[in-house]
Each structure stands twice: as C-alpha cells, then as structure tokens.
Amino acid sequence: MRRISIVRAHCRPLQFYRARRCLPAQFRALSGNNRMTDSPSPSPLQSLRNKHILLGITGGIAAYKSPDLVRRMRDLGADVRVVMSRGACEFITPLTLQAVSGNRVHSELLDADAEAAMGHIELARWADAVVVAPATADFLARAAAGRADDLLGTLLAASDAPLLLAPAMNQAMWRDAATQANVGQLVARGVQLAGPDSGDQACGDTGAGRMREPHAIAQAVAELFANKMLSGRHVLITAGPTREAIDPVRYLSNHSSGKMGFALADAALEAGASVTLVCGPVALASNPRVQRVDVESAEQMLEAVLADIDSADLFIGAAAVADFRVAKNSAQKIKKQHGQTGMTLELVQNPDIIATVAKRAAKPMVVGFAAETEQLLKHARAKLERKGLDMIVANDVSRADIGFGADANEAVLLSRDQEIELGKCSKGQLARHLIKLFAQQLKPAG
Numbered sequence: 087m088r089r090i091s092i093v094r095a096h097c098r099p100l101q102f103y104r105a106r107r108c109l110p111a112q113f114r115a116l117s118g119n120n121r122m123t124d125s126p127s128p129s130p131l132q133s134l135r136n137k138h139i140l141l142g143i144t145g146g147i148a149a150y151k152s153p154d155l156v157r158r159m160r161d162l163g164a165d166v167r168v169v170m171s172r173g174a175c176e177f178i179t180p181l182t183l184q185a186v187s188g189n190r191v192h193s194e195l196l197d198a199d200a201e202a203a204m205g206h207i208e209l210a211r212w213a214d215a216v217v218v219a220p221a222t223a224d225f226l227a228r229a230a231a232g233r234a235d236d237l238l239g240t241l242l243a244a245s246d247a248p249l250l251l252a253p254a255m256n257q258a259m260w261r262d263a264a265t266q267a268n269v270g271q272l273v274a275r276g277v278q279l280a281g282p283d284s285g286d287q288a289c290g291d292t293g294a295g296r297m298r299e300p301h302a303i304a305q306a307v308a309e310l311f312a313n314k315m316l317s318g319r320h321v322l323i324t325a326g327p328t329r330e331a332i333d334p335v336r337y338l339s340n341h342s343s344g345k346m347g348f349a350l351a352d353a354a355l356e357a358g359a360s361v362t363l364v365c366g367p368v369a370l371a372s373n374p375r376v377q378r379v380d381v382e383s384a385e386q387m388l389e390a391v392l393a394d395i396d397s398a399d400l401f402i403g404a405a406a407v408a409d410f411r412v413a414k415n416s417a418q419k420i421k422k423q424h425g426q427t428g429m430t431l432e433l434v435q436n437p438d439i440i441a442t443v444a445k446r447a448a449k450p451m452v453v454g455f456a457a458e459t460e461q462l463l464k465h466a467r468a469k470l471e472r473k474g475l476d477m478i479v480a481n482d483v484s485r486a487d488i489g490f491g492a493d494a495n496e497a498v499l500l501s502r503d504q505e506i507e508l509g510k511c512s513k514g515q516l517a518r519h520l521i522k523l524f525a526q527q528l529k530p531a532g
C-alpha cells in the first residue's frame with residue numbers, strides 16, 4: 087500500500103502550489119496584455135463565494151480605488167481582509183478599508199494587539215488567495231527579493247496561497263529595467279499579474295502603468311479558483327444529517343452541520359462540474375448554481391439520490407445518514423403516561439444509501455465518508471471494503487477542533503491501495519484538495 091503524507095499545519099490545494107512555482111513565464115505577459123479585459127466581463131455568479139481574500143494595499147495613488155475593489159470582491163461572495171503598507175496609509179485611511187471590508191485592517195508587523203487577535207502566520211494561513219492592488223514599484227522590488235521586513239512581505243513569505251498583483255505606477259517607472267526584472271522574477275515563480283493597463287496617468291503622462299479597474303481585478307481573482315478539472319461532469323453529493331421522526335415533534339438525528347458536503351459542492355462547482363446537493367436539515371445557504379434537494383429522512387434521501395444517480399459521474403456520500411429509524415412513528419405527539427418511568431423505541435434499519443449506489447451495475451465513482459471516534463483507519467478501511475466504495479475520507483469526529491460543526495477538518499483519504507493524509511485545514515481548502523484527488527481518479531468521460 088502506498089502511504090502519502092501531506093500532513094502540514096496548513097493544507098494547500100495542490101493546483102495552487104503548482105501554479106505559483108511552475109507556470110511558464112511566457113503564459114503571463116509583463117504588461118497589460120494578459121487575459122483580462124477592461125469591459126465588464128460576464129462574471130460567474132458568486133465565484134468568490136466563501137473565499138478568504140487577503141488584499142494588500144501599497145502606497146500608490148491608485149489606492150483610492152482599493153475600497154471599490156474590496157466591494158467588488160465582497161459582491162462576488164468573498165470575505166476580505168486588508169493589509170496596508172505604511173505608504174498606503176498616507177493615501178487612504180485604514181478606517182475606510184475597515185468600513186468597506188467589515189474587518190479590522192492590519193498594517194503593523196510588530197503589533198502585540200493585532201498578533202493576539204489574528205497573528206501574521208494565522209492571517210497567512212487564512213488566505214485562499216493574496217491580492218496586492220495597487221502594487222508599487224517598491225513593493226515589487228521587495229516581493230522579488232523576498233523581503234519580510236513589513237507585515238505584507240511577511241505574509242507573502244508565509245502564505246502558500248496564489249498571489250495576484252495589480253501593478254500601478256508612472257509609465258517610466260513601469261518601463262524601468264529594474265522594475266521589469268523584478269516583475270520577470272515574480273512571474274517566473276508563478277505569481278499572476280492583473281495589468282497594468284495603458285492610458286492617461288494621474289501624473290499627466292500617458293502609457294502603461296495604470297492600475298487595472300477594480301471589477302476586472304475582482305474577476306481575475308475569481309479566475310484563480312476557476313480550474314476546470316470536472317468540466318462536463320456531474321457530481322452528486324449528500325450532506326448534513328437525516329431526521330428520523332418519532333412523532334410530529336420529536337426525531338432522532340445527529341450533529342452533522344453539512345459544512346463539509348457544502349464545501350465539496352462549492353469545490354466541485356469551481357472545478358467546472360454540474361452539482362446536485364441532496365441535503366438533510368441544515369442551516370446553510372448553497373450556491374445558486376447548485377441543484378439543491380432538501381430532504382428530512384434517510385428514505386427521502388435515498389429517493390432523491392436515485393432520482394439523480396444515472397447522470398452522475400461522481401457520487402460523494404458526505405451526509406451522516408441515520409442507520410436506524412423508528413419502526414412505527416406516531417401520527418400524534420406521544421404523551422407521557424402517569425407514573426411512566428421509561429420508554430422503549432423499536433428501531434429498524436434504514437436503507438444504506440452509499441452501498442445501494444455502489445452496488446448498481448452502472449455506477450459512478452463512489453466516495454464515502456467515515457466519521458469515527460476511535461480506530462479511525464481500521465473502521466474506515468472496513469467500510470470501504472464492505473460497501474464496495476472507490477474511496478473513503480476518514481475523519482475523527484471525537485475532536486472538537488475538527489469534524490461536526492467545526493470550520494476545520496483533518497482527514498485521511500483511503501482507496502484500495504493508497505492512504506493520503508491531509509493535514510488540518512479549513513473545510514473549504516480540504517474540499518478543493520479532495521475534489522482534485524477525486525478528479526484524478528475519475529474514468530475518462532464517455
């Protein structure tokens with residue numbers, strides 16, 4: 087058996103790891119002729135939904151456009167945190183950025199209060215992408231050199247997230263050989279550029295160096311996440327708990343929040359799939375592009391799954407389906423009888439949704455989840471084999487910091503011949519990582 091360990095304090099999506107280091111330099115132009123246009127492009131609905139975007143602002147005149155960029159990214163669904171250089175604070179106030187982002191603005195590296203609230207390493211790990219707009223000539227030089235003598239530089243060094251820069255400066259500064267060499271180095275490392283654009287400049291010059299417009303930068307940020315590994319594929323996901331009625335007011339259920347399944351639905355969408363999400367009762371909103379089917383009981387969940395299964399290429403059973411339901415649920419509220427000291431509920435087995443899917447003759451790739459409180463790998467592998475699954479994601483739900491209800495997770499992905507350990511990270515990051523691994527195992531469409 088191959089055992090692959092990706093145990094890190096911060097689990098990074100592999101595609102971004104590669105993107106930062108291996109993108110061919112010629113793929114990204116050094117001036118304003120890369121893939122974006124200035125016309126409002128058709129932005130995918132909510133394509134930054136649930137994304138954590140760290141926006142760095144440095145000391146250029148275009149900093150006055152940064153609040154608009156924050157607003158645009160928030161409109162696309164992002165949670166934005168702003169880091170300002172000292173220079174940037176001379177052009178626009180942190181208070182303005184705090185008001186538009188809804189989050190405290192960070193600007194000092196050696197600030198004990200800020201460190202206690204959200205330390206610089208924590209902030210670096212929090213980010214799904216880092217954007218610097220405007221990026222001054224001075225900042226480009228510092229970034230190329232890997233300087234970590236201010237908060238933004240330190241965050242860049244500590245973050246594995248993809249990095250997008252929107253340079254903005256006088257045209258002569260942009261053309262300067264040192265600036266071009268710095269940009270060349272950054273691009274060769276996989277850093278992406280949005281702009282600069284050409285046109286009239288604040289200083290009265292005309293030429294390349296204008297910051298790209300905020301709506302186009304926001305779109306470029308969204309494109310960082312738009313990988314298309316599952317383009318043309320249909321993914322069916324179950325999420326959340328089921329509720330098994332005892333009577334009209336009581337039920338049997340479990341602590342599943344549905345967060346992992348919903349994160350998987352978002353990641354599959356991002357990867358270009360069409361997604362059906364069959365979910366038990368949860369308090370979560372889904373992306374409008376997800377086909378959502380709300381159910382209550384395991385039997386209803388099975389029915390919804392079977393209605394969609396024929397077109398699915400990948401089935402992910404992330405729901406915590408109740409193994410048993412009450413044999414005979416009462417039409418009326420069960421009343422406590424005088425003197426009654428106990429009560430026995432007779433339970434019968436629920437249908438096994440994932441095993442039913444895995445047994446079908448024409449079945450999609452089937453991935454299950456094993457939520458265990460002890461002997462994680464042993465129980466997960468037994469479930470993989472007993473139910474005939476292609477892969478299983480094992481996670482320890484006895485820990486308060488991961489599993490049910492938590493925003494973070496830590497898992498081991500098991501297949502017949504592999505164990506891949508995925509270190510603790512947000513459920514969103516884990517979902518993107520898992521979707522990539524599932525996509526690699528999918529049979530070619532046809």
Ligand SMILES: Cc1cc2nc3c(=O)[nH]c(=O)nc-3n(C[C@H](O)[C@H](O)[C@H](O)COP(=O)(O)O)c2cc1C
Nearest residue numbers: 144145146147148171173174222223224225254255
């Ligand atoms: C009025 C004014 C406007 C400036 N505009 C820019 C600019 O648009 N782009 C740039 O690269 N530098 C510009 N600078 C120079 C930067 O502020 C300077 O290089 C500073 O060191 C940048 O620091 P920072 O990158 O840490 O914010 C400007 C300076 C002044 C005084």
